[in-house]
Amino acid sequence: MEVRDNRIHFEGISAESLLEKYGSPLYVYERKTIEEKAETLLNSIDYEPKELKYACKANTNIEIMKIIRGKGIKIDAVSPGEIYAALLAGFKPEDIMLSINNPSWDEIEYAVEKGVLINLDSLSALERYGKSYSGTKLCVRINPNVGAGHHNHVITGGPESKFGISYRDVTDIIELASKYNLKIVGIHQHIGSGILNPDIFIKAMRVLLDVAVNFKNLEFIDFGGGIGVPYRKEESPIDIQVLGNRITAEFESFCNKYGRDLKLVLEPGRYFVAESGFLLATVTSVKKGEKHVFIGTDTGFNHLIRPAMYGSYHEIYNASNVNGEKIPQVIAGNICESGDTFTRDENGIVDRELPAFKEGDIVCIANAGAYGYSMSSFYNSRPRPAEVLIENGTARPIRKRDTFEDIFKSNLDL
Ligand SMILES: Cc1ncc(COP(=O)(O)O)c(C=O)c1O
Numbered sequence: 001m002e003v004r005d006n007r008i009h010f011e012g013i014s015a016e017s018l019l020e021k022y023g024s025p026l027y028v029y030e031r032k033t034i035e036e037k038a039e040t041l042l043n044s045i046d047y048e049p050k051e052l053k054y055a056c057k058a059n060t061n062i063e064i065m066k067i068i069r070g071k072g073i074k075i076d077a078v079s080p081g082e083i084y085a086a087l088l089a090g091f092k093p094e095d096i097m098l099s100i101n102n103p104s105w106d107e108i109e110y111a112v113e114k115g116v117l118i119n120l121d122s123l124s125a126l127e128r129y130g131k132s133y134s135g136t137k138l139c140v141r142i143n144p145n146v147g148a149g150h151h152n153h154v155i156t157g158g159p160e161s162k163f164g165i166s167y168r169d170v171t172d173i174i175e176l177a178s179k180y181n182l183k184i185v186g187i188h189q190h191i192g193s194g195i196l197n198p199d200i201f202i203k204a205m206r207v208l209l210d211v212a213v214n215f216k217n218l219e220f221i222d223f224g225g226g227i228g229v230p231y232r233k234e235e236s237p238i239d240i241q242v243l244g245n246r247i248t249a250e251f252e253s254f255c256n257k258y259g260r261d262l263k264l265v266l267e268p269g270r271y272f273v274a275e276s277g278f279l280l281a282t283v284t285s286v287k288k289g290e291k292h293v294f295i296g297t298d299t300g301f302n303h304l305i306r307p308a309m310y311g312s313y314h315e316i317y318n319a320s321n322v323n324g325e326k327i328p329q330v331i332a333g334n335i336c337e338s339g340d341t342f343t344r345d346e347n348g349i350v351d352r353e354l355p356a357f358k359e360g361d362i363v364c365i366a367n368a369g370a371y372g373y374s375m376s377s378f379y380n381s382r383p384r385p386a387e388v389l390i391e392n393g394t395a396r397p398i399r400k401r402d403t404f405e406d407i408f409k410s411n412l413d414l
Contacts, residue, residue, distance in 0.1 A: 001030070001278060001364075001366070003322045003323075006321060006322050006323050006324075007319060007320060007321075007322065008317055008319035008322060008362070008364050010028055010030060010278075010390040010395070011030070011390050011391075011392075011393045011394075012393055013390065013393070013394075013395055015028075015280050015319040015320075015362045015364060016319075016320065016362060018280065018388060018395060019280055019282065019362060021395070022386050022388055022395075022397060022401075023385075023386060023401055024280065024281060024282040024298055024362075024385075025279060025280060025281040025282070025297075025298055025299035025303060025385045026279075026280045026281075026385050026386055026387070026388065027277060027278070027279055027280075027303075027368065027372065027373050027385055027386070027387040027388070027399075028277070028278045028279075028280060028387075028388055028390060028395075029061075029064060029273075029276045029277045029278075029369055029387065029388070029389050029390065029398075030276045030277075030389075030390045030391075031067055031276070031389055031390065031391040032391070033275050033276035033369075034064065034067050034068065034272055034273055034276045034369075035067065035070075035071065037271060037272050037273075037275070037276075038052070038068060038071035038073055038272060039071065040240050041227075041240060041244070041266070041268070041271065041272075042071070042072075042073075043244075044240045044241050044243065044244025044245070045244045045247060045248055045264065045266075046244070046245070046248050047247075047248045047251055047252060047264050048261075049261070049263040049264070050263065050264045050265070050266075051074055051220065051263055051264070051265045051266075052072075052073045052074070052265075052266055052267070052268075053073065053074045053075055053076040053097065053222075053265060053266070053267035054068045054073050054074070054075055054076065054267070054268070054269065054272055055076040055078075055190075055225045055267045055268060055269030056075055056076070056077060056082050056085065056086060056269065057078050057082065057269055057371075057374060058269030058270050058272070058273050058274070058369075058370040058371055058374060059269075059273045059277070059369060059370055059371075059372070059373060059374050060081075060082060060085045060374055061373065061387055061398055061399055062085060062088055062089045062398075063389055063396075063398040064273060064389070064398070065085065065086065065089035065091070066089050066090060068272060069089060069090055069091055069095075073272075074091065074095040074096065074097075075091050075095055075096045075097070076096075076097055076099055076222075076225070076267040076269075077096055077097070077098050077099070077116070078098070078099055078100055078101070079098075079100065079107070080098075080107050080110040080111065082098075083096055083098060083110065083111060083114055083116055087114070093114050093115035093116050094115070094117075096114075096116045096117070097116065097117045097118075097119050097139060097186075097188075097222075098111045098116050098117070098118050098119060099119040099121070099139075099141060099188065099190070099267075100118070100119070100120075100121075101121055101162065101163055102122075102162075103120075103125060105128070108125075108128075108129060112133060112136075117137065117138065117139060117185075117186070118138050118139070119138070119139040119140065119141050119186070119188050119222075120138060120139075120140055120141065121140070121141035121143075121163055121164050121165060122165060123165060123169065123172055123173070123176065126140065126165075126173065126176050126177075126182075127176055127180075129180075129182075130176055130177075130179065130180025130182050131180065133180075133182075134180045134181050134182065135181050135182075135183075136182065136183070137182075137183045137184075137185045138182055138183070138184060138185070138186075139184070139185065139186035139187065139188050139220075139222070140165060140173055140184055140186075140187055140188065141163065141164045141165065141187075141188045141189060141190070142164050142165055142166075142167050142187055142188065142189050142207075142208055142211055143157055143158070143161060143163060143164030143165060143166050143167060143189070144157055144164075144167050144189050144191065144204045144207035144208055144211070145157065145158055145159060145166070145167060145207065146158060146191055146200065146203055146204040146207060147160070147161055147191050147192050148191055148192045148195045148197070148200040148201075148204075148226070149191075149192030149193050149194050149195065149226070150193065150194030150195075150228065150310065150312070151194070151310040151311070151312070151346075153309070153310060154192055154193040154194060154310070155191070155192040156190050156191060156192050156193070157189060157190070157191030157192060157204060158191070163190070164189060167207055167208075167210075167211050170211055170214045174214060174215070183217050184215050184217060184218070185217060185218060185219040185220065186218065186219060186220045186221065186222055186265075187208065187211065187212055187215060187218065187221055187222070188221075188222040188223075188224065188265075189204060189207075189208050189222070189223060189224050190224025190225060190226060190267070191204045191224060191226060192226050193225070193226050193228075193269075193270060194226070194228040194229075194270065195226040195227060195228050195238075196228040196230070196235070196236075196237075196238050197238075198238060198239070198242060198243045198246060201223070201226065201227075201243065201247075202246055202247070202250060204223075205223050205247065205250055206250065208221065208223065209221070209250065209251075209254045212254065212258070213257065213258060218258075218262055219262060219263060220262055220263035220264070220265050221251075221254075221262055221263075221264065221265065222265035222266070222267060223247070223264075223265065223266055224266070224267055225266065225267045225268035225269050225270070225271070226268065227240075227243070227268045227270065227271040228270070228271075229270060229271060229274045229275055229367065229370075231312065231313050231314060231315070231367050232313055232315070233315060247264070247266075248264075251264045269370060269371075270370040270371065272370075273369040273370045274367050274368075274369050274370035274371075275366075275367055275369060276369040277367070277368040277369020277370070277372055277373075278364055278365065278366055278368055278369075279299060279303060279304050279364075279365040279368040279372060279385075280319065280362055280363070280364055280365075281297040281298050281299035281362070281363045281365070282297065282298050282360065282361070282362060282363070283295055283296065283297055283357045283358065283359050283360060283361045283362075283363060284296045284297060284298050284334065284359065285359065286357060286358060286359060292328075292329070292330045292349065292351060293327065293328065293329045293330065294329075294330050294332050295329050295330065295331050295332060295357045295363070296332050296333075296334065297331065297332065297333060297334065297363050298334055299333055299334070299363075299385070300332075300333025300334050300335035300340045300380075300382070301333055301335055301337070301339065301340050301379075302333075302335055302376060302377050302378070302379040302380060302382055302384070303333075303372070303373075303376050303384065303385055304342070304365060304368055304372050304375075304376070305371075305375045305376070305377075306371060306372070306375070307341065307342045307343070307344050308337075308339045308340060308341075308344070309375075310346070311344060311345040311346030311347070313345070314342065314365050314366060314367055314368065315365075315366040315367065316331055316342060316343065316352065316354060316363060316364070316365050316366070317354075317363075317364040317366070318354060318355040318356075318357055318361055318362075318363065318364075319361070319362035319363065319364040320360075320361040320362045321355050321356075321361065322355065323355065324355030324356055325355060325356060326353040326354055326355055326356070327353065327354070327356050328351035328352065328353055329343070329351065329352060329353075329354050329356070329357060330343050330349050330350075330351060330352070331343050331352065331354070331357075331363060334380075334382070335379060335380050335382075336380060342365060373385075373387060373399075378402070378407050381404075381407060381408075383401055383402035383403060383404070383406070383407065384401070384402045385401055386399055386400055386401040387399040
């Protein structure tokens with residue numbers, strides 16, 4: 001994204017021309033950012049064998065998944081739907097792991113049928129799986145009792161978390177594996193999302209490595225994702241090279257102890273795609289309320305729920321007047337709930353100093369590539385936006401805008 005003539009452009013293409021062509025609101029992604037991120041992370045780990053997986057829950061657009069596949073990255077899926085998407089994007093079954101929480105039996109069967117490795121995260125699921133699939137390989141997810149994340153909702157390790165088998169239950173895991181002749185080839189953890197402090201990542205890694213010595217048939221250890229990105233201009237990014245060096249050093253010293261070089265696996269989602277994506281919308285009204293100036297737009301939390309759900313901060317630009325004079329404003333959506341504002345924190349709406357918007361101006365919400373479209377909905381029966389990819393100075397549509405027929409007609413033939 002760049003500013004030219006006081007307006008936002010993507011590789012020379014103006015936000016305005018994108019909305020004219022593809023309609024408003026619109027998700028825009030920059031291919032080069034995704035590729036740079038993938039290369040940076042791959043280069044930061046000086047250890048072989050290693051494997052990066054993309055936690056595709058962050059963004060399951062098929063064209064985006066194809067870009068990631070092009071970099072040699074594999075897939076972490078959390079549902080059969082994500083397995084389906086990964087296969088559609090050209091990943092092979094052996095490139096995919098299903099890290100599923102509270103799976104139904106149908107979901108386990110689906111993964112087995114497709115030839116996808118399953119990562120189970122409870123002793124009861126392990127028992128159920130063992131009864132039917134004795135003699136097979138699988139991975140188990142451990143809760144290392146360490147958790148972190150940008151919000152309580154996304155902390156997935158520690159005593160309050162529903163994920164994983166406690167690191168204290170190793171003996172039970174091993175007993176069940178031996179009872180059903182299961183080969184535990186991998187152990188896994190994912191402690192949370194949006195982590196900007198490498199120390200917590202390393203702390204959890206050490207717990208998992210202590211657990212790992214108990215498993216004799218390991219082929220890989222997966223330390224999950226969770227690498228944060230800076231959402232505010234003043235936030236510093238995590239130093240990926242420093243993190244990569246520390247991960248490499250810990251893992252090498254573990255492998256020396258273990259007696260074999262296992263595969264080192266990481267599975268970030270946000271890191272690969274967050275900064276590549278922008279949500280563009282159009283200002284539909286400007287209203288002076290009792291306390292705030294409300295800038296109404298043609299999008300809402302049905303398209304980007306992070307501010308309403310977590311109080312998350314996203315940089316916002318007036319794409320039609322980037323350097324205009326700033327005034328305090330609240331950027332609001334068109335959904336019938338008061339929580340539908342993009343400038344907010346966990347306690348409610350917050351004024352943001354932004355160049356004054358007028359009707360017809362374009363709002364550009366940055367860092368929307370992860371957990372944006374993938375968490376969107378039809379709420380208020382409003383269609384989800386189209387998506388376009390910017391590559392080599394051109395824009396290519398990668399998903400069409402929903403129609404009312406998409407929302408309603410598919411349910412008519414029951
Ligand atoms: C099992 C698993 N792995 C990886 C991730 C990716 O997290 P992030 O996007 O923060 O890297 C998640 C996200 O919730 C997850 O549940």
